[in-house]
Amino acid sequence: MDSSTDEKGLGHNRRDKNSKASADVFFARAIKSLKLHPEFEYLDKWGVEWSDPQFKDIAKRLYGIWPRLSAEDRELYLRTAESIAEAEKAKSAWNPKAMRDQYTRLSKTAVAAARLANELGAMFPPPWTGERAPMGDLMQGLASFVAGSLHATFPKDRDTAVHTARFLLQTTRRSVSRKAGGMHWELIRDLAWLASQKKARPDERTVRRYLDEGRHVKTPAQARWEGNWDLIRNAFRLAPNGPREPFEKLVRQYLKTPIVSDTSAEQAARKRH
16 A cells, blocks of 8 residues: 555656646747747847746747737737737826816916917007017917917827727737637736836736727816817917927926925925924
8 A cells, every 4th residue: 555655646746747847848949939039029128037937927828829820910919918008007197186286277377378368469469570579479478388288288198008009909809819719818918017017917807998999088177178269279379470389398297296285385384494
C-alpha cells in the first residue's frame, strides 16, 4: 500500500512538473512568435516588460488567437485596446462636476463680456479706425475671451477619444471577432490596462459600452451658452478680425483650479499671522 501510494505521489509530481514545463515551453514559443510581429511595437510603447508575470498570462491568451489574424487585424486589435485606454484617461481628466463653480462663474463672466461687446457696438459703431482704433482692440479682446471660454468648456478631447475608441471597437468586432472565435473582452480589457501603463484597468462592462452610442455630456456652462447664442454670435461678428483664441489656454488652467472663497482666504491669512 505504501509503495503504491508513493508511486501515485510520484506520478502526480511528475504530471505537475510536465504541466509546468509545457506551460513554460508554450510561453517561450509565444514570446518568440510575438517578437517577430512588427505590430508589437505597441508593447514597447506601453513600456511592457516581457518578463513581467502579469504580461506572461496576457501573452499566452494573446498567442491563442494571434495565428488566426492577419497583420492588419493584429495591429487593429492592439490599436483598439490603446484607444480605450486613451478614452478612459480623457474621461477621467474631464470632470466638470468637480469644478462646477468654475464653469458657472466662467460662463457667466463670458456672457457678460459678450453683452458688453454688444452694448459698446451699439454705442460706438464701427469702423474703428484712427482715434477710434482702441475700441476695435477692446471688441477684439472681448470676442476672443468669449471664444476661448466657449471652446474650453466643451469636451473636445474627451469626445474625440471616445468616438475613436467606439469606431475602432466596432471595426474590430466586424473584422476580427469571427476569425478569433469571439471578441475576447477580458483580453481587450487587459491590453487596455497595459496601454495605460497599468494605471487604470477598466472593467469588462466599461469596454463593452464603447459599442453603444455615447450620450452627450452636458457641462455646467452649457445652459448659459444656449440661452445667449445671439449675444455671443453678435460679439464675434463685431470683432474686427473675428474671434481669436489666445485666452483658451489661460481659461483651461482656470477651470482646473479650485475657487477659494473670500472668507476662506481671509481665514488662511489670519492663520498665517
